[in-house]
Amino acid sequence: MSRGEFDIIRDYFRRRAGQREDLLLGIGDDGAVVKAAGELAWVVDTINSGVHFPEDAPAHVVGHRVLAVNLSDMVAMGADPRWALLALTLPVAEEAWLDDFCDGFFRLAGEAGCVLAGGDLTRGPLAATVTLLGPLHGRAVTRAGARVGDDILVSGTLGDARAGLDIALGDGAPADGAEAFLLNRYLYPAPRLALAPLLPRYAHAALDLSDGLCADLSHMLEASGVGAELSLAELPLSEALAAHAPEEARRLALAGGDDYEIVCAVDPGQREAFMAAAAAAGVSLTRIGRVTDDKELRVLDEAGEPEPLPGSFRHFGDHDA
Amino acid sequence: MSRGEFDIIRDYFRRRAGQREDLLLGIGDDGAVVKAAGELAWVVDTINSGVHFPEDAPAHVVGHRVLAVNLSDMVAMGADPRWALLALTLPVAEEAWLDDFCDGFFRLAGEAGCVLAGGDLTRGPLAATVTLLGPLHGRAVTRAGARVGDDILVSGTLGDARAGLDIALGDGAPADGAEAFLLNRYLYPAPRLALAPLLPRYAHAALDLSDGLCADLSHMLEASGVGAELSLAELPLSEALAAHAPEEARRLALAGGDDYEIVCAVDPGQREAFMAAAAAAGVSLTRIGRVTDDKELRVLDEAGEPEPLPGSFRHFGDHDA
Known part of the structure; x- marks a missing residue:
């Protein structure tokens, strides 16, 4: 897809990205800037077409799913998923598909109180990667703390x-x-x-x-x-x-x-x-x-x-x- | 690839990931935990086989490149790239390929003082996504500050x-x-x-x-x-x-x-x-x-x-x- 198409997509995401006071710089620069203090949990998960979702899955299923699997990891850590970056790989840019993808993604982002801080759009086989960052609610909850008798x-x-x-x-x-x-x-x-x-x-x-x-x-x-x-x-x-x-x-x-x-x-x-x-x-x-x-x-x-x-x-x- | 193969790969990355005092929880849990204060720059970039590198590129080229393009974004923001997550999608798990990939990735990570804090391994068409996080050296350097006469x-x-x-x-x-x-x-x-x-x-x-x-x-x-x-x-x-x-x-x-x-x-x-x-x-x-x-x-x-x-x-x- 052309650079012009990329710009259109970027503007499209920017309109729906959401805002938080602690997101100091969002979509559109070389990176995002967030304001944080203390211990932060940070996760990343990729979903690939034909592997983690059926090739014919509706776009809103893909948008929902890539955020949901990452949110689930943040929950398991006991963390607040404040900020997201999205790396989206598309074979072609179709406005209807993107619209549908965004519906799935941003509906769940709204529920989670999570804003899209930036990302990357590339051409290639359909795949989506999200990374989430946010403070712990208390100590980190890991896999390693189970005790006999629990x-x-x-x-x-x-x-x-x-x-x-x-x-x-x-x-x-x-x-x-x-x-x-x-x-x-x-x-x-x-x-x-x-x-x-x-x-x-x-x-x-x-x-x-x-x-x-x-x-x-x-x-x-x-x-x-x-x-x-x-x-x-x-x-x-x-x-x-x-x-x-x-x-x-x-x-x-x-x-x-x-x-x-x-x-x-x-x-x-x-x-x-x-x-x-x-x-x-x-x-x-x-x-x-x-x-x-x-x-x-x-x-x-x-x-x-x-x-x-x-x-x-x-x-x-x-x-x- | 099987779960056993994934575990082998994860252990392999863990051995080479590096350590920092401000990385509180690294590879192997649902997410990483880092200790941070102040303003953090955060970037993500994906590279896809046949798009951002030739399909026959040596694995160390892929490992170097996916980190390099992200480090370059952090540099442009005026940020210190302390921590990395890697989401790697592979059609098959070949030990020699992974070894070579890691050589490229970790050599550059060492130069940059960056540790691998975690990631995700999935099956699919060859692609790699890195997200980097780290504090700003001062204020964020954006694209928006150029002044007439500069x-x-x-x-x-x-x-x-x-x-x-x-x-x-x-x-x-x-x-x-x-x-x-x-x-x-x-x-x-x-x-x-x-x-x-x-x-x-x-x-x-x-x-x-x-x-x-x-x-x-x-x-x-x-x-x-x-x-x-x-x-x-x-x-x-x-x-x-x-x-x-x-x-x-x-x-x-x-x-x-x-x-x-x-x-x-x-x-x-x-x-x-x-x-x-x-x-x-x-x-x-x-x-x-x-x-x-x-x-x-x-x-x-x-x-x-x-x-x-x-x-x-x-x-x-x-x-x-």
Whole structure:
């Protein structure tokens, strides 16, 4: 695309970028300038067409998703996502596509109180990278702080997005309300923004679920030098998933990716207060197990017998790998 | 690529990432945590295979380049590039390629005093995005501060990279020392790190040259609401370029991209002091013209006649657009 087209796009983003007093220099120079003090969390995530979203995904899905996956990382750190940079790679510049992309991006940015401080536009295969920066709400919540005896909590419900992905990979047309719910859970992951200020107060360790509960929780256990025992019966399932895939629901909850829920380790004495504070902020938390000292991840079925652990489900793109 | 491969790559980067006291949490969690105070410059740039570098470019060229283009933006802002995040998209994970990429990336990171604080690894068409963050050396140097009567200075020499690109697009084998120099100037852009602390003291406005002198300088003039008159005879040319392309050299200097030199507007009374300070830090600066009040960019030939302005040369990838 030509330089003139780039200028048009840049002006377009600038009009919608938003403002904050602590953004001293925004879109249009060699870089942005922000005013900050103290400890800042900083994340970056890329999503690629045909890998992290279907090649025919609507542009607002792409715009929403690239911001959502980064916001989810900031939440898991216990950070306030104040400022964003967007690096967008496009094969062609189509105004309707960009308009739609911006609708998805800026709607979520508005919810998160996040302004677009700058970015980069390049030509190439469709891909989007966002980097977010912002202050911690308190101490940094890492993967490494889980303690033996902690309760393991998870937000929302699990497995929905993986079921939604299958619907998206089919004809993409939901057959009923349950399928519509699941498809929406895949297409529009909702970062648990309300948990960001609560995690530093209540959680010893946290991370967000992108690759599936077992896969991601393993990272926390490894970083913390501990193990865990999960209860299959306690995994929170949506009514839609239970109705859509009654046989598979628990397996999807254990191993399905793209949920972008938060899993965390919490002192049992703090659990009730945390769950009440989260509920007051609109997020349900469920206790799904506890941290153990044997450095293994076990899942127990309703009879208390160990359930064989499923292999990590793969991302969309790995289907054609 | 599999999760196991990703873990290997992550460990590999972690070993070479470097450390700073103000990097509180580095590679391996949901995000990085840095300790900062005051005004921070923040940049992001993506480079795509076949667009910003040839598809067959050696991996260390890619690793060097993605960091160099971002460092150049930080220099132009007058900022200290302390911390980096890298989002790397690879079609396959090849250890030899990654090793070579890291050689290019970390050699330059070491020169710049920059540590890798984290990143993201994804599967997809080869592309690399870097975001850099760091404190300003003083005030932010923007594109908008040029004043009528300012001298326009440029670092190094112009046009070399564009001539080097043609060599790279040919058989890539330099025929002589001049061609080897030019090819190297294209493959390994050298951000003018030494200018970062000097620009806030001496320059009213600055930017780095990625798209060519005329194209990029126009952005500064527009942002500053001024014009400029450049002297064709004053454009700094390398001996190699003058020998390799005597007829074309000045046109390449005006319009060739990928130089990553710094152009800036400086009060004439400060010019000598700035040039001396830059020379002491190893960077040559050349006065190539002055800022005017007529909001146009003019280039005068040796007889003082206006030279027709060349269209902006295009990036590598635009050749096959």
